[in-house]
Amino acid sequence: MDTTAAMVAHMAPDKDTSAEQLAALIDSHLGDLREEEPNWTIKSSKVAGRGVFATRDIAAGELIFRERALVTGPTARKGQLSSCVCCHQMLPQSGFLCRHRCTLPVCADCSDAEIHRAECEHFRRWQPKDADEELEQVNPLSLRILTAVRVFHLSKEQRHLVDAMQANAQRGYRQEIIKAAQCFRNFPTTDREFMDQLFRIVGVLNTNAFEAPCRSGGHEVLLRGLFPLTAIMNHECTPNASHYFDNGTLAVVRAARDIPKGGEITTTYTKILWGxxxxxxxxxxxxxxxxxxxxxxxxxxxxxxxxxxxxxxxxxxxxxxxxxxxxxxxxxxxxxxxxxxxxxxxxxxxxxxxxxxxxxxxxxxxxxxxxxxxxxxxxxxxxxxxxxxxxxxxxxxxxxxxxxxxxxxxxxxxxxxxxxxxxxxxxxxxxxxxxxxxxxxxxxx
Ligand SMILES: C[S@@+](CC[C@H](N)C(=O)[O-])C[C@H]1O[C@@H](n2cnc3c(N)ncnc32)[C@H](O)[C@@H]1O
Missing domain, CATH: 1.25.40 (Serine Threonine Protein Phosphatase 5, Tetratricopeptide repeat)
Structure with missing residues (x-):
């Protein structure tokens, strides 16, 4: 990562993953949601890299696929800091940080739950500086890195799928890691292998993750979710497919218009009515x-x-x-x-x-x-x-x-x-x- 070229090369999708392997990883990730004979396939695209293509004519309104999130986490944006990072319930005004002092906002139930254990230990190992302070507040910089930490705790096969995804190499992503690292006493900044992996994961998340609304206990929170198949769809400003999220963890993709057999299935990364x-x-x-x-x-x-x-x-x-x-x-x-x-x-x-x-x-x-x-x-x-x-x-x-x-x-x-x-x-x-x-x-x- 010493030169821009090296950095870009490092961020490219894993070359060792063939199209067939990527398809197999996606199939396994879809699990019971994979159709017997899907109306889509992944191929290389003239628009950019890989894309999703119709294997037969698809009518407007038809379901193309549904996909559960591979990983979700908090967006850590202003106005999105007061929910539990595990169950997404609104947290009380005080006593909202994990009782084990990992400094993450976690409700009392989730503090002791299995779902939070690995990331809690991970954060405590890094020694958050906020843990020393009496002040009880959520730190958006360290919160933002949580989704990447969760990727480290995925299965080997799921990690392989993340490695096969595109990661853009933008300077801002480096800044995100540097700022997060400054929130901890013991962040492994000298562990080259770890830092390379983290840089790539942050790149994958920034290139591919969606913000998915999730309702919990009468309030709505935006989650940051990685949906690998939905993310492989390339962008078009008036796309032929539409996607929405069911409770933050299920992406549903349907044809917005008729899509002919062989046509690339596109979605939009922006708001459709922006100029x-x-x-x-x-x-x-x-x-x-x-x-x-x-x-x-x-x-x-x-x-x-x-x-x-x-x-x-x-x-x-x-x-x-x-x-x-x-x-x-x-x-x-x-x-x-x-x-x-x-x-x-x-x-x-x-x-x-x-x-x-x-x-x-x-x-x-x-x-x-x-x-x-x-x-x-x-x-x-x-x-x-x-x-x-x-x-x-x-x-x-x-x-x-x-x-x-x-x-x-x-x-x-x-x-x-x-x-x-x-x-x-x-x-x-x-x-x-x-x-x-x-x-x-x-x-x-
Ligand atoms: C989420 S990825 C899409 C999947 C990607 N094609 C792949 O091979 O994994 C987003 C990236 O794809 C590329 N991309 C998507 N739509 C594009 C378009 N309409 N024109 C140019 N590049 C596009 C850009 O590099 C963008 O950052």
Whole structure:
């Protein structure tokens, strides 16, 4: 790992694992969920590395596969620190750290349970610095490394499957390990073999893991889960398959559109309604690639204008959209007055809209949010912009999940209108039976 080339070589999937071996490892991992004659197979892909392909015609809506998580762990993100890392129950306000002083947030029952024993010993061996402090708080940096620690405790065959998965070599992953190591007195930083393995596992997790919602005792927590078959599917911005998670530990993959025999089965790594640039930046930063799909090469975004902003020229309220595709810093052009604006100016404007709307989402009641969306947003944000669409989604989500009976008929009518608008956008994108459609029509929870 002394040079970038060495680092990249080290992060490549295990070359000793042939396609047949990978298929056998996946079959064994699927266990009783493997179909007798699966409608998918793993092959090398023109898009990237390996991919999942249809072995026969698959109709929209058809089940492709179901898969249990190989390993799960906490996301360790802000707002996600107060659940037990084993049973995911909400923890009490005090006395929430493991009683054996491994410093992980674990409920009283799980502290003594078999499921927690190995990782508890592992953490205590490394001597967490927080264990000396009287202060009772969760350390997100050491918590984040827990999923990788759990990989070390998988069976030999499961480890082999992890070794066969792709790991991108991004500098940020190294930082994640360095920061975690600083939380312990006895982290084995000089054990080269261990550090190499850890670096690769962290790479595999960052390249492949999903954030899967899990409900436990009336609250929802996001888990970080490794679902190897789901992860082998390559990305497309409007994919032909949809995936969702059942209680954080079961991935369900269905065809969103008809998929012909031999066709590559794709999924999305981003939110489907994000604009071209937002998706592009997210994919580059988190998955280290530039997407070149049909949607990314169309600056009208299938006529949805999800990225569009208002023209900055006085007196003109035309729509401004990015001109060039294949760059994350395009010029922007007004469709009405033809004026061209530099990306830096439009990026500031997009950030302003994003922050203004997100601040409202985080602080406003549903009632105020509806007023804000209908009356104030149109002054600074075109109705097609994805940030405004996200705000409408937030209203739908809150109104259908929490006390649906409390809203007036007018508020319900606004929600229904937002839902129709979003379904129309999904239709324009050709998203078919995608997960978002199922969520807003309440086909899945
Ligand atoms: C979870 S893996 C997908 C499986 C991977 N193809 C393999 O062989 O294991 C994610 C990585 O696959 C590659 N990838 C997936 N979709 C892609 C796409 N549409 N264009 C380019 N690279 C893609 C990127 O390197 C990304 O970081």
């Amino acid at each position: 071209n640039l937002t998706r592009g930046i997210f994919l580059k930063m988190t998955k280290n690639f530039n997407c070149d799909c049909v949607r990314c090469n169309d600056n009208t975004e299938n006529g949805t204008y999800l990225s569009a902003l208002f023209c900055r020229e006085q007196g003109c309220r035309g729509l401004v959209i990015p001109v060039q595709t294949r760059t994350l810093q395009p010029d922007w052009k007004c469709l009405s007055c033809d004026n061209v604006f530099p990306h830096s100016k439009m990026a500031r404007y997009q950030d302003f809209a994003l922050n203004t709307i997100n601040n409202r989402i985080n602080t406003s009641s549903v009632r105020d949010m509806i007023h804000f969306i209908n009356e104030l947003c149109p002054r600074f944000c075109p109705p097609s912009n994805y940030v405004l669409i996200e705000a409408k989604l937030n209203v739908i989500w809150r109104m259908t999940r929490f006390d649906p009976e409390q809203y007036t008929p007018e508020e319900v009518a606004h929600k229904d209108r937002y839902r129709e608008e979003i379904l129309a956008i999904l239709h324009k994108l050709g998203a078919g039976e995608c997960t978002l459609k199922k969520l807003i029509t309440e086909e899945i929870q």
